[in-house]
Amino acid sequence: MVERKPTIIDVARVAGASIKTVSRVMNNERYVSAETRERVMKAMAELKFQPNRSAQSLKGDRSYLIAHIYGDPGGPYTGEIQIGLLRHCRAEGYHLLIEEIDYSAADVAERVHNLVHQLSLDGVVLTAPVTDNDDVLQMLAEADIPHVRITPSVERADSASVRIDERAAAADITLHLLAFGHRRIGFIKGLPNHAGTDLRYGGYCDALREYGLEPDEEVVEQGGFTYRSSLAPARRLLTLKNPPTAIFASNDEMAAGVLSVAHDRGLSLPTDLSVVGFDDIQLSEMVWPPLTTVRQPIQDMADAAAELLIAMLAHRRQPDGPKPIPHRVLPHNVVIRRSTAPPSRR
Amino acid sequence: MVERKPTIIDVARVAGASIKTVSRVMNNERYVSAETRERVMKAMAELKFQPNRSAQSLKGDRSYLIAHIYGDPGGPYTGEIQIGLLRHCRAEGYHLLIEEIDYSAADVAERVHNLVHQLSLDGVVLTAPVTDNDDVLQMLAEADIPHVRITPSVERADSASVRIDERAAAADITLHLLAFGHRRIGFIKGLPNHAGTDLRYGGYCDALREYGLEPDEEVVEQGGFTYRSSLAPARRLLTLKNPPTAIFASNDEMAAGVLSVAHDRGLSLPTDLSVVGFDDIQLSEMVWPPLTTVRQPIQDMADAAAELLIAMLAHRRQPDGPKPIPHRVLPHNVVIRRSTAPPSRR
């Protein structure tokens, strides 16, 4: 038989206290004697009481619901974000909702607003490309909805964020290639308007200039962050009269595409061509040769985002404590695997 | 300024009807005149009214919340499941919660029960390995919680499911290798107790027998469904005195591992070794050579699961309609890419 779940009323009866007192215990409020608190806790444990979230959120207080709002489902990136978010949410008793949103719609901001309101969400975590939609950001600020952006392209005072220094990271991995002796390094860009695109290209240019080189338009191609989008650009780069000895793809999926094209042309890797990516998703060590790439600590970033968001929520309820620092920059590092080597002499 | 979201009371006032009548319109109940319905609809549109889910679920009716419960986060499989679920949920106004659950805990069933109750979930979707936890299944049946299992290892009358015929699929892809002329085909198994493990191995055996061959223990290895778990088994297979000319890994991630080991040993693929996987996750066409594999229509299965679950919920509310068919078997197909070829003569 399905026994009815106990309510706060049952707990009150068992503990011999009033409903409100039980509520006080649940919420760690002041003004409950140690003795009563004890009795109530015991009753809760005995009945295996768990508060009904719907009732809690109906009162407008909190729903223990957080949503991850994103535009591009299925990227391997998305999965790792969720793992990180989940890890922290679970530990704190929050639940994670995932919502895909059509970021090209004219009324994105309104949709997000509705979502938050309908479900009484406590807060939201945004990933690209919604991270940089002005309408959405303005709405969130005006409606005072707690939120954290992961890897936004620009920081804003009214909006918390977690990111790595993408520009420096891109420079670092380019320097790795330069140190190996590569001087003609191809680059495949990401989607125009996407957050990382310009920063990564910028870092690439920074590193070249550090070696006294100027970026050569001839070896810079436009990609779209997907595996397929890098195939044609890679082919073009490899059929140049003077082809690059290394290629830096703006993310790992595109780097995998470059590898495929190279294999298909019979190149032997990494001797004939070094390839680097960006992100260090799981894929990067499953391809051959395993990719040298920049490790974005995606899970950690998501974890930090969840932590930050939850801290903001706590602070909002008890403004006494220290205000959480709204911007975090996590360390990146270059992961050297087997897809890079010094250029072979010709 | 943040305007208060309209409630049903506001709609009633604007439409000049009672609260209950508005509620009737919202829920498509009988006994509302066409004219009144019209007026209410107009008022709702005008105010951009959206019902508060917390209040709805507090009344015990429905929360429009569905959870995907799984044990193994981060598998590429998980991501695709979510895409499929999301697609259908969104279209029907449901929201998707993701919950990782420690399937080895003694009280899994209780945890799931609490989860459902606390959040007033309308239903849950289960993927491996929680799909085959007897405690959980019994609890779901007893507590009458609507649920759908994706790819369970055994069907049960009291539990809806969506799957492909894994055994037949495994046989099909083995036949593909046999047809190419391979006679010594290695096999890397998945995790013991995991759903697909025995079915896939069974299909492999079926196909061999169809060609009058008996499975040879020497070329059957134990893996664990992850990339890393296949590296040692692959190495052992390839160092046999009489190594297999083809290897069937129980999933694509392990197949990627086999490819890496083969590359590392300097084999030329697919001439020296054919490799096949299972699932057709995104990874499979990003590795080199792209994997011949069995396409499990994962997104479609998830989509079907969501559809089925939502149909079950509808039927539960209005038992007049036709009862949804609780078990669906979706078609699979062998995707031939470049990781398979006839064996080279020696």
Place this chain on the structure above:
DNA sequence: AATAGATATGACAACGTTATCATTTTCTTG
């Protein structure tokens, strides 16, 4: 001992929806 303040507790309303039941209006049908 009187009083003010802090501590401890509970009664009751409220959140926004749906269910129950009563009431009014409209439609059938003999």
Place this chain on the structure above:
DNA sequence: CAAGAAAATGATAACGTTGTCATATCTATT
């Protein structure tokens, strides 16, 4: 055209929690 059934509508009570406010008890200060 009466009268009973069906359709249409609304008043009010729930759902399980938290906020407001009132009250009772304790502690510290005069």
